[in-house]
Amino acid sequence: MDINLLPDEILEIIIAFSEKEDAKALSRTSKRMYNLTIERIWSKPRFYGRRDHSFLTKITKFPIKELHTNEFNCLWSNICDIVSGLELIHIDNNNNNATFEDGFDDICEIAKPPIVLHTNALNMKYRDDFDLFLNEILGGVCSIRKVIINHKFSSDERRNCAWSPKQLEMVSEKVYIEEILLSSLSITDFDELVKVLCKLKGTRVNISKTRFNNQYLLTVEDLDKLATNNIKVFKIDCVALEYGLSSDGLTKFAPVLSKFQSLEDFNIRHAYCKDPIPIQLFTDLPIITLSTAQIRWEAGKIAEIVKILSEIKTLTNLGLEVNNHSDYKLSLADFERFKILPVVMFLDLEALDLTKENVPEFRKIMLEMKIEDIYWSSTGEYSNFDISLKSHGPDDYKTI
Numbered sequence: 001m002d003i004n005l006l007p008d009e010i011l012e013i014i015i016a017f018s019e020k021e022d023a024k025a026l027s028r029t030s031k032r033m034y035n036l037t038i039e040r041i042w043s044k045p046r047f048y049g050r051r052d053h054s055f056l057t058k059i060t061k062f063p064i065k066e067l068h069t070n071e072f073n074c075l076w077s078n079i080c081d082i083v084s085g086l087e088l089i090h091i092d093n094n095n096n097n098a099t100f101e102d103g104f105d106d107i108c109e110i111a112k113p114p115i116v117l118h119t120n121a122l123n124m125k126y127r128d129d130f131d132l133f134l135n136e137i138l139g140g141v142c143s144i145r146k147v148i149i150n151h152k153f154s155s156d157e158r159r160n161c162a163w164s165p166k167q168l169e170m171v172s173e174k175v176y177i178e179e180i181l182l183s184s185l186s187i188t189d190f191d192e193l194v195k196v197l198c199k200l201k202g203t204r205v206n207i208s209k210t211r212f213n214n215q216y217l218l219t220v221e222d223l224d225k226l227a228t229n230n231i232k233v234f235k236i237d238c239v240a241l242e243y244g245l246s247s248d249g250l251t252k253f254a255p256v257l258s259k260f261q262s263l264e265d266f267n268i269r270h271a272y273c274k275d276p277i278p279i280q281l282f283t284d285l286p287i288i289t290l291s292t293a294q295i296r297w298e299a300g301k302i303a304e305i306v307k308i309l310s311e312i313k314t315l316t317n318l319g320l321e322v323n324n325h326s327d328y329k330l331s332l333a334d335f336e337r338f339k340i341l342p343v344v345m346f347l348d349l350e351a352l353d354l355t356k357e358n359v360p361e362f363r364k365i366m367l368e369m370k371i372e373d374i375y376w377s378s379t380g381e382y383s384n385f386d387i388s389l390k391s392h393g394p395d396d397y398k399t400i
Contacts, residue, residue, distance in 0.1 A: 004030075004032075008036060011033075011036050012036060015036055015040050016040060018040065020040065020041060023037040023041050024041055027041060038062065038063060039063050042059075042062035042063055042064055043063055043064065043065045043066065044064075044065060044066040045059070045062075045064060045067070046071070047071040050070070050071060050072060050073050052072075052074075053072075053073070053082075055072075056072055056074060056079065056082050056083065059083075060082060060083055060084075063085070064083055064086065065085065065086060066086065066087060066088045066089070066090070067079060067089055067090070068089075068090040068092050069089065069090060069091050069092060069093045069121070070090075070092045070121075071093075075109075076089070076091055076107070076109070076110060077109035080112065086112075087113050088113055088115075088145065089110070089115055089116070090116045090118060091103075091106075091107065091115055091116070091117050091118060091121045092118035093121055103121055103123065104122070104132065104136065107137060108142060110143070112143065114143045114144070114145035116145060116146050116147075116148065116178070117137070117144050117146075117147050118147075118148045118150055119133075119148070119150055119151040119184065120150045120151045120152060122151065124151060125153075125161065130167060134167075134170060138174040138175050139174060144175050145175075146175060146176040147171065147177050148177075148178050148180075149163070149171070149177060149179065149181060149184050149185075150179065150180075150184060150206070151181075151184050152181075152184070161184075162184065162185055162186035163184060163185050163186065164185070165185065165187075165192045165193045165196040166196075168185060168193075168196055169199065172196075172200055177200055177203045178202075178203065178204065179206060179234075180200075180203060180204070180205050180206065181206045182205060182206065182208075182218075182240070183207075183208065183209075183216075183240065187216040190216075190222050191225070194225050194226065197229070198229050198231070202232070203232065204232045204234045204262070205226070205231055205232060205233045205234065206233075207235065207236045207237060207240045207241075208235055208236075208237040208240060208267070209237040209240055209270060215240070217240060217241060217242035218241050218242060219241075219242045220252050220253055220256055223236075223253065223256045223257070224256045224259075226260075227256055227259035228259075232262040233260050233262060233263060234262050234263060234264045234265070235263075235264060235265045235266075235267070236257065236260075236263065236265070236266050236267065237267040237270065238250060238253075238266070238267060238268050239267075239270050241253055243271075243273075245272060245273055245274055246273055246275060247273045247274075247275045247276060247278060248275075249273075250273060250277060251277075251278060251281050254282060254285075257282075257285055258284060258285065263286055264286055265286055265287075265288050266286055266287050267287075267288070267289065268282065268287055268290060269289045269290055271294055273294060276294060276295060276325045277294040277295065279294075279308055279309070280308050280311075282312075283311040283312050285312075287312050287315055288314055288315065288316050288317060289315075289317040289318075289319075290312070290315060290318055290319065291319040291321050292305075292320055292321055292351070293321040293322060293323060293324045294324060294325070295323070295325075296323065296325040296326050297325075297328040297330070298326060298328060302330065302337055303337055306337045306338060306341065309341055310340065310341060315343055316343055316344060317343060317345075317346070318338075318341060318343045318345050318346070319345070319346045319347075319348070320345055320347045320348060320351050321346075321351055322348055322351050323351065329351060329352055329353040331353050332353075332358060332362065332365070335352060335362065335365055336365050338369070339368055339369055344370045344371075344372050345369060345370060345371045346371070346372060346374075347366075347371050347373070347374045347398075348375060348376065349375070349376035349387070349400070350376055350377060359387070359400060362400065363399050363400050366398070366400065367392060367399050370397050371397050371398045371399065372398065373398060374399075387400050388400070
């Protein structure tokens with residue numbers, strides 16, 4: 001059936017449920033499709049890197065309803081003034097040079113639209129900052145629709161910046177909490193935290209890696225309490241788990257991880273174990289990014305490893321990296337097996353059995369893969385090779 005025969009009303013419904021990239025492709029087919037897809041593409045745009053004032057002015061012609069302040073080099077209030085049709089603004093940029101008072105003043109300048117306030121934008125460093133946040137921002141004239149708790153801090157700042165479960169509950173009594181980064185909290189009694197989380201209907205929980213060393217690490221029992229109480233955990237970084245740097249310790253989490261129906265991303269890429277991770281025990285989990293560094297490579301076993309990786313249906317990014325548990329390097333035949341994986345790759349050349357003679361053959365295979373980045377040590381065994389990177393295709397994938 002010719003899609004052009006469908007009425008606009010039907011096409012608008014189809015486009016509303018399509019992926020944004022699909023809508024972009026459809027918009028290029030005709031003027032009619034451009035007009036029908038423009039709202040899907042531009043109502044909630046996201047930009048990479050920080051844009052200036054002139055860019056913001058240029059995009060005002062589009063039907064933009066929602067923006068994130070961390071994507072622009074402007075005062076928060078200026079964004080709202082320039083894009084007058086906004087229905088929601090995410091205040092989520094973290095300017096390390098700004099004080100909490102600076103952020104407070106900027107928020108008070110925003111009369112409309114409603115705000116989604118990310119706590120990482122406020123640089124709360126002192127104990128009094130929480131009281132000001134609670135009473136002046138949430139209890140004042142600011143139009144805060146919901147809060148995302150995601151502030152981060154160093155080990156030294158933890159005592160003043162980490163919120164207790166009681167403080168979390170106090171915030172929830174004033175505003176809807178959409179998401180919580182668990183490492184933003186001070187956890188001394190996990191049962192107390194679970195009781196508070198049970199009261200927060202619809203709140204999503206992010207259990208992710210942080211930069212300080214003394215964060216609370218979750219046990220199997222802790223995760224089971226969250227799963228049993230139907231807490232909506234959507235992301236788990238294995239570095240936030242108490243697995244004792246052993247694969248046996250990590251595999252003990254597999255059964256309870258499978259209980260989270262809301263889990264969207266189990267990040268195992270940064271796991272460090274003294275022994276190889278049996279990745280086949282985690283293939284049913286939503287793993288998006290993975291490194292081969294923790295999987296033992298052996299001659300004659302690469303086909304089996306690729307088959308296991310192909311069973312992870314959510315896998316979109318794969319790091320082909322130097323193996324931590326073997327000196328084995330991928331041969332041409334081994335490397336070619338990875339072509340079947342529908343992933344974007346990050347390639348460490350020192351994971352390959354590369355010689356000056358077989359560079360052209362490896363290059364030919366790379367041209368058939370989606371390799372976003374290629375790197376190698378400046379002092380490693382390939383440092384004396386005459387190797388340079390080349391881009392190819394519309395997406396600028398890399399080869400040597």
